[in-house]
Amino acid sequence: MASMERSDILVIGAGLSGLTAAALLAERGLSVTVLERGATPGGSCGSFRRGKVTYDLGAALLFGFDGGYAPHRFVMDELREPVEVYRHEAPYRIHYGEGQVVFREDPERFLDELSALFPGTREELGAFYRRIFRAHRLVSGSSASYLPPSEMRLRDFAPAPGADPRESLAALGLLFSSAESLARKNLRDEGLLRFFDKLTSTYCYTTMPETPAVLAATMFAENHLGGAYAVAGGPAMLAGRLEKAIEARGGRVLYGKEVEAIRFERSGPGRARAAGASCADGSEYTARDVLYAAELRGLAERLLPPSRKARRLARKLRGLSMTYRNFMVYGTVALEALPPGAMPCEVFIDNREAIDEGDVSLYLSSLEDPRLAPEGRCAFLLLGPSFRDWPAPGGPGDGSEAYEAAKREEAERMLALVERRFPGFRAAAGDLVLGSPTTTERYLGKPGGAVAGPKQKMGQALLSRPGARTRWPGLWLAGEWTTMGTGTPAVTVSGIGAADRILRERGLPEFRSRPRGESFVTVIPRGRPGNLPSGELALEAARCLWCERAPCVRACPAGIDLPGIHRRLECGNEGGAARRLKESDRAFPSCAACSPGAEPPCERACARRAVDGRPVASRRICVGTAGVPA
Numbered sequence: 001m002a003s004m005e006r007s008d009i010l011v012i013g014a015g016l017s018g019l020t021a022a023a024l025l026a027e028r029g030l031s032v033t034v035l036e037r038g039a040t041p042g043g044s045c046g047s048f049r050r051g052k053v054t055y056d057l058g059a060a061l062l063f064g065f066d067g068g069y070a071p072h073r074f075v076m077d078e079l080r081e082p083v084e085v086y087r088h089e090a091p092y093r094i095h096y097g098e099g100q101v102v103f104r105e106d107p108e109r110f111l112d113e114l115s116a117l118f119p120g121t122r123e124e125l126g127a128f129y130r131r132i133f134r135a136h137r138l139v140s141g142s143s144a145s146y147l148p149p150s151e152m153r154l155r156d157f158a159p160a161p162g163a164d165p166r167e168s169l170a171a172l173g174l175l176f177s178s179a180e181s182l183a184r185k186n187l188r189d190e191g192l193l194r195f196f197d198k199l200t201s202t203y204c205y206t207t208m209p210e211t212p213a214v215l216a217a218t219m220f221a222e223n224h225l226g227g228a229y230a231v232a233g234g235p236a237m238l239a240g241r242l243e244k245a246i247e248a249r250g251g252r253v254l255y256g257k258e259v260e261a262i263r264f265e266r267s268g269p270g271r272a273r274a275a276g277a278s279c280a281d282g283s284e285y286t287a288r289d290v291l292y293a294a295e296l297r298g299l300a301e302r303l304l305p306p307s308r309k310a311r312r313l314a315r316k317l318r319g320l321s322m323t324y325r326n327f328m329v330y331g332t333v334a335l336e337a338l339p340p341g342a343m344p345c346e347v348f349i350d351n352r353e354a355i356d357e358g359d360v361s362l363y364l365s366s367l368e369d370p371r372l373a374p375e376g377r378c379a380f381l382l383l384g385p386s387f388r389d390w391p392a393p394g395g396p397g398d399g400s401e402a403y404e405a406a407k408r409e410e411a412e413r414m415l416a417l418v419e420r421r422f423p424g425f426r427a428a429a430g431d432l433v434l435g436s437p438t439t440t441e442r443y444l445g446k447p448g449g450a451v452a453g454p455k456q457k458m459g460q461a462l463l464s465r466p467g468a469r470t471r472w473p474g475l476w477l478a479g480e481w482t483t484m485g486t487g488t489p490a491v492t493v494s495g496i497g498a499a500d501r502i503l504r505e506r507g508l509p510e511f512r513s514r515p516r517g518e519s520f521v522t523v524i525p526r527g528r529p530g531n532l533p534s535g536e537l538a539l540e541a542a543r544c545l546w547c548e549r550a551p552c553v554r555a556c557p558a559g560i561d562l563p564g565i566h567r568r569l570e571c572g573n574e575g576g577a578a579r580r581l582k583e584s585d586r587a588f589p590s591c592a593a594c595s596p597g598a599e600p601p602c603e604r605a606c607a608r609r610a611v612d613g614r615p616v617a618s619r620r621i622c623v624g625t626a627g628v629p630a
Helices: 016-027 071-079 107-117 122-140 165-176 179-183 190-204 213-225 236-248 296-303 308-318 401-421 437-444 488-506 536-541 551-555 562-570 574-584 601-605 618-626
Strands: 004-012 032-036 047-050 053-056 083-087 093-096 099-102 229-231 252-255 259-268 271-279 284-292 326-334 345-349 359-364 377-385 429-435 475-477 521-523
Touching: 004 016, 004 271, 016 032, 016 071, 016 236, 016 284, 016 488, 032 284, 053 377, 071 236, 071 488, 071 521, 083 236, 093 190, 099 107, 107 122, 122 165, 122 179, 122 213, 165 213, 179 190, 179 213, 190 213, 190 345, 190 359, 236 252, 236 562, 236 574, 259 284, 259 296, 284 296, 284 488, 296 308, 326 401, 326 437, 345 401, 359 401, 377 401, 401 429, 429 437, 475 488, 536 562, 536 618, 551 562, 551 601, 562 574, 562 618, 574 618, 601 618
Parallel strands: 004 032, 004 284, 032 252, 083 521, 093 345, 284 475
Antiparallel strands: 047 053, 083 229, 093 099, 259 271, 271 284, 326 377, 326 429, 345 359, 359 377
């Protein structure tokens, strides 16, 4: 039977942009419901577990927690939601041909190392970076610096008190010029320009001629000003904190909700307003406003009622150039097999002349966070572009022997690239989990497995892309297909911008950057576990493997969403866990009475038993959680 539930705001998509917007809108007192097709929050900024290992799903290197551009810190401070992070000693090291350079916090030391790869370029590099830092100051100096340009009003572009108005005009000019044009004002060495091509391609999947100057200025400067981070416990902890903020303010985050249509209602003669969504399971949700924070092609082609406006949007979106399709190899490696001084992010570039499949990035997450892997092992994510033809999920060839063989070949090719720099790595690597572009599309909904959606390149970047407001009243947009885009700081800013536009229309206070006060983001030292579960029940819940097709749920007579409850408890979201328990088991306290004197069926079926011989104590967790206020 279809259900009908109403909220002020219906958010479709629980990636970082949707979660950010939902949490901020809930903070302003609006009722919020989030619908997510998957089983966990965060999208690419998530984690998954295999045995005793927690893997970074995709967003393994995070920026935006400090420096001139810190949207993650801004959001967590506005929500007063504590989160612990590691700050890398340096964002990453690039192995460039036979040389290497570390992107050190000290820009002068970095430039000394880089000029050693390109002799005779130190002076022009210094001039280029002075220009970069000046451009970054122009961009980050706005009082509305955590708004996408599409959501700013004219007064938001006004210079700060005492600033030169010409500097604001210069900042605007960065929106419409390329990184190459910015670089060629100082750089003459063509080899050096190719290096920065590689750098921007690795970082945001565009070359220097493609990359808008404003993005390059932010990217290059924040390498040294803001630093790079990892969330303690894995990126799922950041998403879990946002989910907690939503549910603590009365909002709901619902999983397994595949939206089939955006619902509209008449708002006047010949006019209609977005008013909700219908899901594949028959449930329906209504709201005054709908924020769509997922892949936009599906919205235009399948979810909107057929119209000239929808066809026009679909044509525009189909014409966008997409980012590379990446292949991902997850696994663990013996710590003793890593070279001394190995860094959390190592980038390997073989071909200095062109961008190809030889460019791979290795993320060694448990170098800093021992909680992620067993003692003596290091969890890793190896990713890089894959130019093979990969099948669509569920299409011809998906799951075939040829498909599985192609995955193994691609993994061995990439592992060999690491082996060339880190001898012994391949023999010491194990626990491999392979993710093709097909996998990326299947789980994250990215067309063709394009790892970061459309490219943020000249002609289709920033103001050339859809903003938060649409042609359909009541329908708003956020995410990597909108004005902002590639990377966790950008999609977070898109969520801030969408929330502010909705608040603006309702006459409610918007969110603006302000002088920093108390911060809820804490940098902890390497090797110290962080974002730890609090209390005996949460510690036990943290043993859960977050199984995709959880055998415990299938075995439970009440069908309780045990992984969802366990995950919330691990993230400190006791109220959300209690509410999920009550939603899952309408006949509670049946769990307490299940199999008296015997092991309950959920624990008999628990996958954790195969890891260390003991199941997650789900009955004890449910009984203990039942008394928590929801």
